[in-house]
Amino acid sequence: MTTDRFEVTRQIAASPSTIFEVLRSPQGHVDIDSSGMLQSAEGDRVSAVADEFVVHMDREALGDLPMGRYDVTVIVTGYERDALLEWTISGTVQPPIRHLYGYRLEPSQWGTLVTSYYDWSQIDDKYREAGIFPVIPEAGLRATLGILARTVESVDRP
Numbered sequence: 550m551t552t553d554r555f556e557v558t559r560q561i562a563a564s565p566s567t568i569f570e571v572l573r574s575p576q577g578h579v580d581i582d583s584s585g586m587l588q589s590a591e592g593d594r595v596s597a598v599a600d601e602f603v604v605h606m607d608r609e610a611l612g613d614l615p616m617g618r619y620d621v622t623v624i625v626t627g628y629e630r631d632a633l634l635e636w637t638i639s640g641t642v643q644p645p646i647r648h649l650y651g652y653r654l655e656p657s658q659w660g661t662l663v664t665s666y667y668d669w670s671q672i673d674d675k676y677r678e679a680g681i682f683p684v685i686p687e688a689g690l691r692a693t694l695g696i697l698a699r700t701v702e703s704v705d706r707p
Contacts, residue, residue: 553682560657568661572634572652575594586607589605602622603620605620620641622638633652633653646673650667
């Protein structure tokens with residue numbers, strides 16, 4: 550059976566607001582990335598659907614496609630303060646791929662239950678036929694949540 554979506558969840562000992570501050574920051578995405586592709590970012594913290602920022606990427610970290618360094622624009626598609634951040638990207642590859650990344654945050658007695666997801670169910674047929682999805686493995690989402698936990702748990706103990 551195949552799937553077009555990964556979801557992983559981790560309990561993090563920090564408040565939803567502390568975690569959300571990292572997630573809405575362009576540099577925060579670079580800081581917690583486990584893939585090694587995100588090199589740096591430019592732009593303001595996001596605060597609404599349709600907000601955007603630029604991420605400077607290096608696909609060589611994955612060793613799968615010889616894309617080298619390139620930029621993507623992150624476009625926020627879902628936003629609920631301290632609860633949800635979802636985005637897609639647009640960049641040098643056209644038409645836009647239409648894959649989604651996101652985080653859901655739920656307060657818990659130990660801090661926050663954080664769910665990270667990656668959804669490629671709406672990708673253009675051109676990319677589906679190329680057989681390159683998922684770009685990020687499920688283990689990559691888990692590793693990023695581990696880095697997020699390490700980043701925020703030293704700052705905020707509920």
